Amino acid sequence: MxxxxxxxxxxxxxxxxxxxxxxxxxxxxxxxxxxxxxxxxxxxxxxxxxxxxxxxxxxxxxxxxxxxxxxxxxxxxxxxxxxxxxxxxxxxxxxxxxxxxxxxxDAMTIANFDFNHDVNYQGFFHLDEAIETGTPAGLKELGNWATIYEGLSSLPQQVRDSWLAFDHYYSDGSFGLVMKKVFAKPVARLLDVGGNTGKWARACVEHDEKVQVTLADLPQQIALAGAEMKTHPGASRVSFYPVNVLAAETTFPNGFDVVWMSQFLDCFSDAEIISILKKVAAAAGEHTRIFIMETFWDRQEYEAAAFCLQQTSLYFTCLANGNSQMYHSEVFSKCIDAAGLEIVDQTDGVGVSHTLLECRVKQ
Incomplete structure (x- = not known):
């Protein structure tokens, strides 16, 4: 649909x-x-x-x-x-x-305040430079990396804590709300692309005692997720796939019932989203269900939520990578279509501000 x-x-x-x-x-x-x-x-x-x-x-x-x-x-x-x-x-x-x-x-307000002070504030002096160059010009205030994702594990502790608190506030409350939909059909193998610290992977192995999860992310993030997973009871059912999703030679393993991407694709430009989704489509089978959970500013019930997402886009512009954002759903759906996928189900109002898209390879 x-x-x-x-x-x-x-x-x-x-x-x-x-x-x-x-x-x-x-x-x-x-x-x-x-x-x-x-x-x-x-x-x-x-x-x-x-x-x-x-x-x-x-x-x-x-x-x-x-x-x-x-x-x-x-x-x-x-x-x-x-x-x-x-x-x-x-x-x-x-x-x-x-x-x-x-x-x-208010937990959301505090997470937003701390994120903007500890992560964004000094870097945003360079927003005009970021807009002009298409690069995260403000990132130099935090470290010498091409994108913030390369440096997450090396950020000063207070900065990293505020970044993670912001990220987790908006995602964690949504996981339990979508778990039944993801596992509505049997899931033997699940690929978590952009798994970050592994919270979704841990939630999956806790929800289903048989599911095998593969977490794909940058090597630096894999190291963080692996450390978090070591003592977890379901650790034996989680494997890791270090990968740079933007590299031309990158491919994803196949044979998965579900591919999951949460708050991941907003970290990339339109063209990069299409490229990543084409790689997902190439690895997906006819019956593979592809779930994308994102925060679209035009799909919000409250004006305050739309406002926060529009401003958060500028964090991507100035510090994260210089070319991504919190997307309008129409822009995003065009990327899905261009990658050879189609949306079969859409659920708005998940948790604080999320939309869950279920996709498949075009039939």
Missing amino acids: AADTASTPFFTEDNLTALEARYEAQKLAFGALAFQSARCLRKFGLLALVSKAGKAGIDLASLQAQASISAYGVRVLMEASLGIGLCTLNEGQYRLTKTGIFVMR
Whole structure:
């Protein structure tokens, strides 16, 4: 069947007054400063202190007395909290807003904050260079690699932790939701292409006591996944296939019932996606089911999700590889078609923001 390419209902109208639009423009102009002030309000515990005070609120002097930073630091951060909508101030009492609660406690918001600060922030100074050259120009702030994937195992610990927390937040909650669909038919052998740290492979051998999983990825990632898998009860049923999927000579082994790719193909350009999928198609049999799980910005239920995905695209532009993104589903479906595959089933709304595509070689 053809992919349903119904467009998102968001981003179709401009309903702001001129005054409102100018204010929104100032939020962008000071966005970098607002981001860092919000991060520091959480880091230094000021949001927690205001939250603890509850509806009664807390005055500046009390905050300064309890905080671990200088009185001056408390004052400027708390004043900044008003303009960015994290606190209100009435009759001298600061109170936390709903937005402030999300910044302080929400797992998704915290994962996004840490990812953008630890991984992206310094590199994004080079976004214009990345756009002009088609290379991840900001990556030099983290290390000397052609792509971030080559350096994941060598990233500074805090950077790597934030990268993995961001990656896993969006994928882990989806695995259990799609497992029954993947295993709806008997699966003796499963090829996990772009297996990263091996979380999907581990989930599969835990779900099915007989399935054999082959994890294919760059040698550096294979080393990480192998280390994670060593002590797992299902380790004997997981094998590894080190491979550079972009190399012209690359082929995939055949004989698999299922080929699985999750949050993998968004790491490549349109042309590279087609090339990889052609290699998958060449290794697939007539009855091989090919599952692709991705986050398409036009398939989101909520505008906030679409916004986050559109901005995350620029991480790929500036740091990851210089040429990929979080795709519009129509662009992606054209790549599938060009590779000689067809979509037979599509499930939106999986987990936080995923779409699951089931494909097969064109009949």
